Structures are given as C-alpha cells and as structure tokens.
Amino acid sequence: MGKVILDSFGLYSDEIIVKEKLDPFLVSISNQYFKTTLYHNSMHGADVTQSLCLYFLNSNAEEICQSLVLDLLGILISALGHDLGHPGLTNPFHINSSSELAITYNDVSCLENFHASKLFRTIRNPDTDIFGKLSVQDYKTIRKRMIGNILATDMANHGKIMTVIKSRISINKAENKTKFELLSGNEKTKFEEQQSLFDYLIHAADLAHNTKLFNISLKWVELLSEEFWLQGDKEKSMNLPVSFLCDRDSYNIPQSQVGFIKGFIIPTFDCLVDIFPTLKFTMDNAKTNLKKWEKLVCKGRLKGWTPEKTKQVNYKKKMILFSAISSISENNNNNNIRVPIRKSGNVNSLSHALQVKKENENENNKENSQNEKNDKRNKDGKNKMVRPNIIMKSKNHDKKINLHRLQKFK
Ligand SMILES: [Zn+2]
Numbered sequence: 249m250g251k252v253i254l255d256s257f258g259l260y261s262d263e264i265i266v267k268e269k270l271d272p273f274l275v276s277i278s279n280q281y282f283k284t285t286l287y288h289n290s291m292h293g294a295d296v297t298q299s300l301c302l303y304f305l306n307s308n309a310e311e312i313c314q315s316l317v318l319d320l321l322g323i324l325i326s327a328l329g330h331d332l333g334h335p336g337l338t339n340p341f342h343i344n345s346s347s348e349l350a351i352t353y354n355d356v357s358c359l360e361n362f363h364a365s366k367l368f369r370t371i372r373n374p375d376t377d378i379f380g381k382l383s384v385q386d387y388k389t390i391r392k393r394m395i396g397n398i399l400a401t402d403m404a405n406h407g408k409i410m411t412v413i414k415s416r417i418s419i420n421k422a423e424n425k426t427k428f429e430l431l432s433g434n435e436k437t438k439f440e441e442q443q444s445l446f447d448y449l450i451h452a453a454d455l456a457h458n459t460k461l462f463n464i465s466l467k468w469v470e471l472l473s474e475e476f477w478l479q480g481d482k483e484k485s486m487n488l489p490v491s492f493l494c495d496r497d498s499y500n501i502p503q504s505q506v507g508f509i510k511g512f513i514i515p516t517f518d519c520l521v522d523i524f525p526t527l528k529f530t531m532d533n534a535k536t537n538l539k540k541w542e543k544l545v546c547k548g549r550l551k552g553w554t555p556e557k558t559k560q561v562n563y564k565k566k567m568i569l570f571s572a573i574s575s576i577s578e579n580n581n582n583n584n585i586r587v588p589i590r591k592s593g594n595v596n597s598l599s600h601a602l603q604v605k606k607e608n609e610n611e612n613n614k615e616n617s618q619n620e621k622n623d624k625r626n627k628d629g630k631n632k633m634v635r636p637n638i639i640m641k642s643k644n645h646d647k648k649i650n651l652h653r654l655q656k657f658k
Contacts, residue, residue: 249294250274250328253301259321266380273376280332280366287472288334295468297327299456303449307524312430313442318382322390323446325378326397327453329367334359336475339404340491341483357402364398393443400447401454410515413448417522428523445523452520458505458513459530462540473501502544509538 251270254260260267281290300323303309310320342350342358349358368391370376379387400409420428431441457468473493480494493499517531 250277250297253297253324254321256301257304257320257324259317259324262381264317264321264381265378269376269378269380273370273378274328276370276373276376277329277332277367280329280370282333282335285334285336286475286478287468288331288336288475293328293331295457296330296450296453297324299453300324300327300450303453303520303524303527306526309445309449309524312428312523313445314431314438315442318386318390319393319442319446322393323397323450325367326394327450329370330363330398330401330450330454331359332363332366332370334363337479337482338476338491338494339402341479341488344483344488344491345486357399357404360399360402363401364395367394367398392439393446396443397446397450400451405447406451406512406516409444409448409451410519412444413519413523416444417519448519452516455513455516456530458509458537459517459534461533462537465533465537469501469505473499500545502541505541506538506545509534509541514538 251260251274254265254270259265260270277293278290281288281293283289304320309315313319337347339358341347343355347358349362352358353361371379379390382390399405416430417428430445431438457465459465476491476494477496477499480490480496483490483494493504513534514531517527517534521528521531
C-alpha cells in the first residue's frame, strides 16, 4: 500500500527516494508494529495514511501550504510510522508506572517520541534508508517536519493544534476571505505556519475512524476499547490508578462515544470542512455516527458489549486486524481495490472503495510484498486475515502532474 500511495502522489521517483530500499523499508515498518496490539497496529498505521491521502487528494491542501515535494513525502511516511512499536499502553500508564519510556522521554509525549525515534532508526539503517539521496540540509528539514507530525498525534496536543488552526480560520473570516489562506507571507514564519496545517491534518486523520461509516467506526471503537480495558486490567493488577476510559467495569461505550464525538470529533472536523469544503462528507458521517451512538445510549446498553460478555472474548486470540474491505473479501487473494479519486463530490473513502471493488474485481492487479507476506501468514495459519491492497489513483493523474510542478527543496 505504501508504494502505491507514494506512486499516486508522484513520489515514487529516483529523484526523491532510494526506490530499491522502499520495499524493505515498508516491510520493516509493518513488522515493527505489534500484531498483539489490538488497535494501534499496522492496520491503524495504514488506515491513518489512507485518510490523510484522501484529504490531500480531495482538497487543495498542497496549494494552501505551498508544499514542497518532500513535505508531502514526510507527512505520508510519518503517517505510516506514527504509532510504530505501540505497546497498547497509553502515556498515562507509562508515566504512572515510571516505565523505561517515561524515564527516557521525561514524561513528555513518551510514546510519540518513541515512535518518531523508531521510524528514524529505520530510516538511518543502510538497508532501509529511503532518504539516502537527500542532502544534509534536506534531510534535516524533512526530519524536523516529520518529528513535528508524529508529536502532533499525541492527544495531549489536541488543544494546542486546534487553537492555532481556529485562530487562522478566524483571521480569514475577519478578512472576508472566500478561500482559506494559511500563509501570512512572512518567510521567517512560513515553516511553522505550514507545519500547523500538516500537524492538524495528521491529527485529524488519526481520529478519522469516527468519520467513516458507522459499521466501520464501530469495529475500530471496539478494538480501541478492548485495548484500553486490557491496560485497565494491567493497572489494577499493578495497583496503579486505572487510567481514564480503561476500566471495563464502568465504561459505557455509547456514552463515551457521544462525549468524544461532541467534544473532539465535531470541532476537529468542523474546521476541516471550513478549510476544505470538499471534505464535508467527513462531517456528515460524524454527525450520522453521533445520532446512532445517541440512540444506543437511550437504549441503555449495547448488545454484546456488557462487561460480562466482553470478558468472554479473547481478542488477542482472535486478532481482529479487520478492515471494512476485508469483511467482504476474506479468503479472496485478489484484494486489489482501485479507488478513483475525484476532485469533488461524495468520495466516501472505504464505503466508496467497497463499491468500486465490486466493479473492478477483474482489473489488473498488482502484487506487493505485503500481499505476499499475508499469503504466507495465511498458509502458516498464523493470520487468517487477508489485508487489502488499497490502490488510490487519479483517473486523470491530475494530482501527479500538479505535484511534479511543486518546487523541490533546494
Ligand atoms: Zn495513531
């Protein structure tokens, strides 16, 4: 998937990356996610990257940012590796337990610093050094960009990210701008101004499952809840304070989702639509999901989600590395899904992919290393899940052409 995405943006080029190292790099990234972590695994990394791609492909984000090619490369690679090596335990757990990570990173964005560090260790490895052709200055610049991107995925930074982006939206409205403008024109602050939008976009993509169709979002919510609850069980066994949302005995999923969508998702994606009106479908889905969760709160319970029922399910054994697509394509080795990208209209990410997949089942398929790996896993019986290869490509290749026009790093 990583290679196809980079290619869709015109980034799979000898001028930009060391092409022969991309496959080993992507395999290494995938392998560094823990298969035993229920939510923060490689599927989440792929899902966030896919959401981010949708934002870029269906908006004029790169024009607003006056992006350079390597800005885009940086944020896409950041998304792929933004939760690398996630152990399924939150920052508060690390801080409360005085873990190795908390000590190493002085309690500040412990996990996010760890993910960024792991990603750059991979990039520094001679076998997987996809940035090997960059000059020292370019490398320093993209590294700064990417560290910022990954640190932006710490929920503790939500308020800061939103304040900056809301203030920019307010300035635009006060000046009666018909289109969102990001840059003030001051060259000295340009990098930080661009970074503020990149940080906001990756943060939004990290929360994006709440803006997908309800049945898809529900599965992510279920996995995340169980990951939290396993942490709560661990905290209880270690006599640590049980972290917020982590007590399976008192947690109410619909109620919690209503609070989260109202408090975080709606404000976040409201801004996204303010900036990029073509992404309105994300808000539409979020509002629909909110109504569905509210109905479930009214019912007082959700079938199958009582604490007693949850305890019976061994999620680690089931290893639900689901995707919306795989739910209809399990045991099908031809999982390439072509997702045509439109500049406007209701491009509804995975739901659209499902529809298009049916239409394009007999189209030419590309096999990549991830599929081969999955085939092997399936043969070994270690992982019954077949991961989809999501192909995102513009029919007109407009994006690719535009991106090639972008100025490169000097
Ligand atoms: Zn994440």
